Amino acid sequence: MTELREIYYCEICGNVVEVLNEGAPSLVCCGKPMIKLVAKKEDSTVEKHVPYVEEKDNGVLVKIGQNAAHPMVEKHYIKFIEVLTKDKVCRAELKPGDDPEAWFPIKKSDIIVTREWCNVHGLWES
Numbered sequence: 412m413t414e415l416r417e418i419y420y421c422e423i424c425g426n427v428v429e430v431l432n433e434g435a436p437s438l439v440c441c442g443k444p445m446i447k448l449v450a451k452k453e454d455s456t457v458e459k460h461v462p463y464v465e466e467k468d469n470g471v472l473v474k475i476g477q478n479a480a481h482p483m484v485e486k487h488y489i490k491f492i493e494v495l496t497k498d499k500v501c502r503a504e505l506k507p508g509d510d511p512e513a514w515f516p517i518k519k520s521d522i523i524v525t526r527e528w529c530n531v532h533g534l535w536e537s
């Protein structure tokens with residue numbers, strides 16, 4: 412069974428979907444089961460992926476990553492950043508050339524998980 416807020420990936424076409432209402436036993440794309448993404452939490456790569464959250468302007472600024480900015484070029488960039496609270500999923504959609512960061516009108520203390528998806532290195536959370 413799928414679960415609310417899970418993210419699935421199609422290895423064939425690159426489709427990425429987020430579950431908004433659980434129920435299906437599995438998700439299928441391009442005739443094959445989609446892969447449930449499990450977020451990584453620790454970086455061992457040169458590019459930093461773990462979201463870094465700081466309080467700013469009555470909200471939070473989420474940066475990818477803390478000291479070195481993740482690349483934002485056509486072949487390698489952060490596609491989206493999400494902040495999850497008890498009853499909200501806030502998502503910023505990014506594109507090549509943007510800064511790898513997003514501001515959300517959310518109290519830091521309300522955040523359960525912050526996550527991002529890199530088109531090369533997959534899903535990461537903090």
Ligand SMILES: [Fe+2]
Nearest residue numbers: 458529531532
């Ligand atoms: Fe990356």
